[in-house]
Amino acid sequence: MKRVLLSIIATCSLLNAGGYKVPEQSADSLGLAASNVAFSFGADAAYFNPANMMFLDGLHHFESTLGWFHINSIDFKSDGGKSYSSEKFDSLAGTFSFVTPEIYENWRFGLALAVPAAVGISWEDPETAFTGKRFKLQVVELNPTVAYRINDKLAIALGARGVYSKGKIASDFGRFGYREIQGDGINYGYNVALTYRPIEDLSFAVTYRSKVNLELKGSADADFNGALAPISYHGKTRVEIPLPAQLVLATGYKFSDFTLLLAFERTYWSKFKDYDFEYDDKTAAHSHPILGRYFKAFMDDPVVKNAKDTNTYRIGLAYDVNEKLRLMAGFSYDEDITSSEHTGLELPNTTSQAYSFGANYKFTPNLELGLGYLYQHRDKKRATGIKNGTRNGTGSMSGEFDASSVQITAMTFKYSF
16 A cells, blocks of 8 residues: 555656656647757746746746546456456646746746646456555645846746645455555655757756655554454554656757757656655554554555666657647657566556647737647556465465556647736
């Protein structure tokens, strides 16, 4: 259960690396596979690269996005020959970005509300429900930023990150019992950015998002049966994990009616060594020489992650068909964050490739509408030592996750004044 909650929080809150990586927060970023870092086409600069706010025109810029997330069923086949399938998951999420004009000379301010993901997965088979019968996580990030123009070619920016996370998870231990954990938390970090344009059509950018110490506090309700009834738990629980820092190096070049965008991301997942829940309302039964071992096995067994730093490579191409219509396409390659030994049913990390396209239409000089679509292919992945339920208690199994996919569609409304 700890692996379920923490893995999802880690991947979704940070918007990057491994897991269900969903960094796209606007139709432009979706259509360009989140390569729009060196150049920005609107207010989403406030989130992806606030230094770019200094290169927008002098108006107020606002945009709001509604996105649909679809995670297909994930198939797992054990070495014993049995197959399991997770349930499909669908969710809607909304975001917005806002950029001011230069209220003070050479200064601009931005504000972005990002919904990294609303992710859920469930396994109904008793053997897999032991790890995660059902869980859901919602994450919201508020990111105010300020940008400063050093000269006509160079701009820098600084921002604060406020991340709110809310999770709910259930595990079914069969004849042994059932448990549910829920919690939430607000945590903080910062981000910085720099954009340098030696000539008008060439841009270089660097962005950095700090590590955020994510703390979740909530409650756990666990009811065990028979001889294990004394270790039932109804009380407080908490956990703290580091969300790794992220560095992005990007460039872009405009030629004729095209804009080519490249981005390289380095995410420092190696900060994830292990993690564990703390239960503040334990009784003597939970520390009993015999019963305590069962409580540890079902509720309090630390999870070793040993994640590694990963790279993501992004490329995007925008084409201005005319003064009103812009077409976009993108591709990204994302590395896996964990070994087979540390991959579980709750979040089958794997290498992935994303293909995207989009369009932006300008109805008036101040009103635009953008559409974006992304398809992410997730490779097959071997997994070993997955904890599961058996007729006699707990066990483990190994096998292979089949290839799977994630789809995202978004519509963005843009307005400047």
